[in-house]
Amino acid sequence: MKRLRSLLQKKITAGTLRELTWLERLGQGRVKIVGQAAGQECDDFSSNDYLALTEHPMVIAESRRFLELLGAGAGAARLMSGNLELHRRLEEEIACLKGKEAGLIFGSGYLANIGVIPALVGRNDAIFTDRLNHASIYDGCRLAGASVIRFRHNDPDHLEALLAQKRGRFHQALIVVESIYSMDGDRCPLPAIAFLKNRYDCLLMVDEAHATGIFGANGGGIIEEDGVGSQVDIAMGTFGKALGSYGAYVAASRELVHYLINQARSFIYATALPPAVLGASLAALELIRTEPGLRRELHEKVTLFKNCLQAGGFVGDLGPSQIVPVRIGDSRLALEIACLLRAQGIFATAVRPPTVPKGTARLRFSITRHHQRAVLEKTARLLLALL
Ligand SMILES: Cc1ncc(COP(=O)(O)O)c(C=O)c1O
Incomplete structure (x- = not known):
């Protein structure tokens, strides 16, 4: 003490x-x-309720409708009996918004980042991470047990120098960035980062917690606005900010999502999000799409x-x-x-x-x-x- x-x-x-x-x-x-x-x-x-959706009548009504229809809790993890049709609908919507084949919902953005990163890379691998990445990304990196290589904030030249020097030593490499940084509000130079991901054969994960719903012609975030969606392997984001609800998601290829269902521990060993929360997120996504x-x-x-x-x-x-x-x-x-x-x-x-x-x-x-x-x-x- x-x-x-x-x-x-x-x-x-x-x-x-x-x-x-x-x-x-x-x-x-x-x-x-x-x-x-x-x-x-x-x-x-x-x-972070940027679009003021937590109080939007449609979001509240859908949340209430599913609460009354399906009860207060999901009752179990998704791989047990907590897997609802509502999860599937929300995952399809999120995949569509992000231009990806599939989506996967997590209990929160923190859980998504500490689950996805260790599922993707391990001991003989490297993670190239922007110095100002969110704490949840750092914690995911730590849990992964991979070598963590930090590059100067929003500096693709520094990232390239590190990749040129170190990439060859590792089996798999993951680059992680945020598209809009949570404490600085600045924007990642995603096209330059995507170029490097291809050049140095890395996976690219983009945390769009503060961009989804706000940027992009359809609210698909900076990856939509910059036209780099196809080069982003994992687009991650939360429902708890502009979408006015709670929880988080990743959007990726069908194969990668299937892999995460098997390997992401914060997905496997956590109770599924409850119906009222899923209903609110579904309504929020509809508002993003139509308004x-x-x-x-x-x-x-x-x-x-x-x-x-x-x-x-x-x-x-x-x-x-x-x-x-x-x-x-x-x-x-x-x-x-x-x-x-x-x-x-x-x-x-x-x-x-x-x-x-x-x-x-x-x-x-x-x-x-x-x-x-x-x-x-x-x-x-x-x-x-x-x-
Ligand atoms: C960039 C970023 N990623 C992840 C998270 C974590 O999301 P959540 O609040 O849903 O756990 C946050 C939350 O502040 C964030 O700003």
Whole structure:
């Protein structure tokens, strides 16, 4: 216990202690803070519900319909008796969205990444991973037991240098990237990465957690927008962000999905997602397919927010996506600014190490369809006054 206490104390001193903030959801992107600073109502800039689908009437209705029809839980893992027709329908929809032969649902994005990566590569293999990849990808790499080779963030030249130097030493090689990075909001140069995957005979896995539903003519993500789908071996993503539900998926060839059903331990040994969650995801996918106006509206709001910041004198890169990082550097200062914003009705998370590299603490503004013009303008103004 002494060691744990001293570790927590170190975190307090460094301004990196993690604490839960209790919230009540008021709807339409508003939250009320419960506990410390109790009663403060805020506009939520921390949610990944980018398209505001968690509250969409169709998503709620489909979720409720399947809850009442099929019960609260799936009752077992997919390979036992938890395999429902609904899983098949959702997997077909996801395969179609991603332009792949087949899909496979996982309990969450974390479970997908820690299950798929170790299924694909092992001891005599290598994983080439972007330095800023999500923790779930890192944990998947660790579990795989393969050699993990990190390349500089979004730097295909560095990746190529490492491939040229090291690829020959390994049997199988996997390149893993995110298409939109979760904490930086920037975009992977996927065509260049796909070129290298072919040149050096690697598998390519792309985590589209923050791109699916938002980018691409049909909401198929950056792999659709960049036209590289056929070169991506495994497209992974979650239902818990723009799709407003919960769970995750991979889309791949029929053969690869069949292989994962046999080898991905987080798929095999976990209870299947429940009907209400599957119903919500199915409805969300239908909305993505039939209502492109949803993502158009989001992109307009993102542009408005960035324009307000820039017009007010903000200098610095705000990135190309709905995730807008405002870099502060020092963890304590980032926390302080987040607190001051909260007192003025704006809830934005201060993201600090080890979630992001040392010295790069930031406020992460996540724009959603809920945010109205006046809220975006006010938020930009208040933020600029604190920087
Ligand atoms: C890039 C990325 N991959 C995977 C995950 C994990 O997904 P989930 O929240 O569904 O476990 C996240 C979640 O934050 C993420 O940002």
